[in-house]
Amino acid sequence: NAGVTQTPKFQVLKTGQSMTLQCAQDMNHNSMYWYRQDPGMGLRLIYYSASEGTTDKGEVPNGYNVSRLNKREFSLRLESAAPSQTSVYFCATTQGRVQETQYFGPGTRLLVL
Amino acid sequence: QQQVKQSPQSLIVQKGGISIINCAYENTAFDYFPWYQQFPGKGPALLIAIRPDVSEKKEGRFTISFNKSAKQFSLHIMDSQPGDSATYFCAASMGGATNKLIFGTGTLLAVQP
Numbered sequence: 725n726a727g728v729t730q731t732p733k734f735q736v737l738k739t740g741q742s743m744t745l746q747c748a749q750d751m752n753h754n755s756m757y758w759y760r761q762d763p764g765m766g767l768r769l770i771y772y773s774a775s776e777g778t779t780d781k782g783e784v785p786n787g788y789n790v791s792r793l794n795k796r797e798f799s800l801r802l803e804s805a806a807p808s809q810t811s812v813y814f815c816a817t818t819q820g821r822v823q824e825t826q827y828f829g830p831g832t833r834l835l836v837l
Numbered sequence: 838q839q840q841v842k843q844s845p846q847s848l849i850v851q852k853g854g855i856s857i858i859n860c861a862y863e864n865t866a867f868d869y870f871p872w873y874q875q876f877p878g879k880g881p882a883l884l885i886a887i888r889p890d891v892s893e894k895k896e897g898r899f900t901i902s903f904n905k906s907a908k909q910f911s912l913h914i915m916d917s918q919p920g921d922s923a924t925y926f927c928a929a930s931m932g933g934a935t936n937k938l939i940f941g942t943g944t945l946l947a948v949q950p
Contacts, residue, residue, distance in 0.1 A: 728880070755936060764846070766926055766940040767881070774935050782937070814880050822932045823869040823888070828880030 726750055728829035730815050736835045737805045745800040745832050747815030753827070754820035756798035757782075758790060760811040761831075767814065773798055774820060805836045841929050843941030850948050856914040858944045860927035863908065867929040871938070872901065872912050875924045884925070885912070917948045 731746045747756065754775045759767040769782030773792040787809060789801045802809055812833050816826040842861045850856045860870075871886035887894045887901040887910065894901045900913040914921055927941040 757937075764942055766843070766942040767938075768940070769937060772935065772937065780935075783939075816880075818936050820936070822936070823886075823930065824936055825871070825883045825886075826936065826938065828882065830878075830880050 728815055728817055728827055730813075730829040730832050732832060733830070734833045734835075736837065737802075738837050739806060741805050742801065742803050743805065743834075744802075745813055745815075745834075747798045747800070747829060748796050749815075749817045749827075749829075750796065751817055751819075751827065752795070753817040754795070755818045756792065757816040757818075757826065758788075758798070758800045759814045759816065760784065760809075761814060762811050770800065770813075802834075805834075807836045810834060810836045841927060841939050841941045843927050843944060845944060846942070847945040848947070850914075850917045850946065852917065852919060852948055852950050854917050854948075856912075856917045856921070856946055856948070858912045858925055858927070858946070859909065860911065860941050861907075861909045862929050862939075864929070864931070865908070866931050867939075868932050869930040870901070870903065870910050871928050871930075872899075873926045873928060873940075875926065875943075877923075881926060914946075917946075919948045919950050922946055922948050 757772040758770040771790040815829040818824045872884045873881035874884040875881040898915045903910045928938040
């Protein structure tokens, strides 16, 4: 089992370009999350999906959109990338029960020039 | 804004020593406090977690101490080893089906041989 996979591993964009970060899980989990990690700021929740067909904003949703394509896949889209979106992006999943471990993917490192 | 404050930002410990990382929170509705460990180039992984109905939880060399009245909790790593060198994040959650986590800013631990 691969667990949580993310593609691409690394991406360089120019300001204004768009891209989609992909996340897939084979853990049969219901809930999925997108975080960004910046030095000195920890991990901040961008969007989450409690179950297939639902999505909600997290702490820092501006400039992002998400799609819960099916139970396995949760994508994060940057419509017009900005240098402030340079970060490492992590996807995570849980079964959806209370107080449950979140399982993280390996991350996507994004550089916006 | 719900916050979890973490200190120190970085920590250097000699092999065999005790590493201590502290976190403080404001929202008394938080009811689940996990610690995540992250190695360079990897996603965070759950290390240990505690609920506020206990004051201490120990798993091997790792112990969480929880002070509900002070709204503080800490991670103690006994007999620290070079392999413990990583970034540690505390987090807090109000539970519920969303399992949203509020992360601290992280502590970079270096254990010197």
